[in-house]
Amino acid sequence: xxxxxxxxxxxxxxxxxxxxxxxxxxxxxxxxxxxxxxxxxxxxxxxxxxxxxxxxxxxxxxxxxxxxxxxxxxx
Amino acid sequence: xxxxxxxxxxxxxxxxxxxxxxxxxxxxxxxxxxxxxxxxxxxxxxxxxxxxxxxxxxxxxxxxxxxxxxxxxxxxxxxxxxxxxxxxxxxxxxxxxxxxxxxxxxxxxxxxxxxxxxxxxxxxxxxxxxxxxxxxxxxxxxxxxxxxxxxxxxxxxxxxxxxxxxxxxxxxxxxxxxxxxxxxxxxxxxxxxxxxxxxxxxxxxxxxxxxxxxxxxxxxxxxxxxxxxxxxxxxxxxxxxxxxxxxxxxxxxxxxxxxxxxxxxxxxxxxxxxxxxxxxxxxxxxxx
Ligand SMILES: [Zn+2]
Numbered sequence: 039x040x041x042x043x044x045x046x047x048x049x050x051x052x053x054x055x056x057x058x059x060x061x062x063x064x065x066x067x068x069x070x071x072x073x074x075x076x077x078x079x080x081x082x083x084x085x086x087x088x089x090x091x092x093x094x095x096x097x098x099x100x101x102x103x104x105x106x107x108x109x110x111x112x113x
Numbered sequence: 114x115x116x117x118x119x120x121x122x123x124x125x126x127x128x129x130x131x132x133x134x135x136x137x138x139x140x141x142x143x144x145x146x147x148x149x150x151x152x153x154x155x156x157x158x159x160x161x162x163x164x165x166x167x168x169x170x171x172x173x174x175x176x177x178x179x180x181x182x183x184x185x186x187x188x189x190x191x192x193x194x195x196x197x198x199x200x201x202x203x204x205x206x207x208x209x210x211x212x213x214x215x216x217x218x219x220x221x222x223x224x225x226x227x228x229x230x231x232x233x234x235x236x237x238x239x240x241x242x243x244x245x246x247x248x249x250x251x252x253x254x255x256x257x258x259x260x261x262x263x264x265x266x267x268x269x270x271x272x273x274x275x276x277x278x279x280x281x282x283x284x285x286x287x288x289x290x291x292x293x294x295x296x297x298x299x300x301x302x303x304x305x306x307x308x309x310x311x312x313x314x315x316x317x318x319x320x321x322x323x324x325x326x327x328x329x330x331x332x333x334x335x336x337x338x339x340x341x342x343x344x345x346x347x348x349x350x351x352x353x354x355x356x357x358x359x360x361x362x363x364x365x366x367x368x369x370x371x372x373x374x375x376x377x378x379x380x381x382x383x384x385x386x387x388x389x390x391x392x393x394x395x396x397x398x399x400x401x
Contacts, residue, residue, distance in 0.1 A: 067115060067208055067209065070123075070201045074197075074199070077194050078198045087259030100177075103145055106246055107244065107355075107359050108191070108359070108363075109235060109238065109239055109242075109243070109359055110244075110262065111258035112245075112250065113252065
């Protein structure tokens with residue numbers, strides 16, 4: 039009852055299939071997570087507390103209003 | 114299949130970010146303008162005080178982007194890309210959860226994951242370190258504040274994952290309802306402990322040293338040498354309104370991610386070899 043068999047999507051109509059068992063799935067999941075965290079960093083954090091481009095503040099100034107509105111510390 | 118899900122997650126995130134941008138452009142920008150006007154007035158008052166006291170007044174550097182750019186293109190790009198980032202994290206979580214969370218429909222799982230994202234990526238950190246409009250916050254504490262905010266967010270996410278695992282483990286002996294309640298209570302307690310351990314922004318050493326002990330960095334009234342208030346503290350209504358709108362924008366963002374993704378995921382996950390022609394005959398769609 040508590041577990042779902044690791045089989046094809048047709049196993050049970052109401053339940054959802056496992057799709058992460060392959061290496062290719064892992065590559066997509068890992069890649070997506072990296073891209074997401076990079077976006078999160080550049081919009082929310084970069085050129086505030088830390089900066090990967092040194093003393094430049096173009097990204098910070100450009101997304102400034104959204105950084106505040108999305109809840110990140112900014113000024 | 115995972116590729117299809119992740120690309121649809123990014124699309125749902127972009128839609129959510131776009132809606133949140135429209136909301137921000139209409140509702141947040143007036144509050145941001147009010148906060149910047151407050152700051153300008155306060156700076157002018159501070160300069161007048163400094164000049165009267167015979168101190169040098171620092172010159173302001175030029176803006177890299179005009180306010181018009183920041184308030185239109187800038188906030189739009191920021192909100193949409195943030196939406197894409199959240200859509201990707203959502204899709205990653207969704208794909209990992211598929212088939213591992215019991216008999217949950219593909220569509221329902223989308224709303225559950227979106228709710229978890231809203232809760233752990235925004236609401237819980239917001240309760241400890243709420244969003245501030247421009248003109249609040251001290252330049253010299255930006256690093257500590259960012260580290261604290263990210264720590265709170267990471268803790269909220271990891272503890273939520275832990276709570277879900279705990280709920281799955283308890284389900285066998287307590288049943289779904291009681292296991293969910295117990296895991297939820299454990300999450301509240303664990304998050305509360307983290308919140309109690311982390312300092313408030315006003316308690317940072319640099320702030321206590323300069324301004325004394327306060328809960329936040331929200332600007333206090335500006336006083337002259339005789340202790341008379343020459344400029345008021347930050348307007349409370351601007352602050353409260355900005356925060357409520359910030360919260361609503363996240364509800365819009367995550368709501369859109371869940372609702373846009375849900376039907377797309379169901380289409381991806383329904384095998385083409387097993388169409389559902391009898392659906393309309395057997396039960397109304399709302400019951401499925
Ligand atoms: Zn700012």
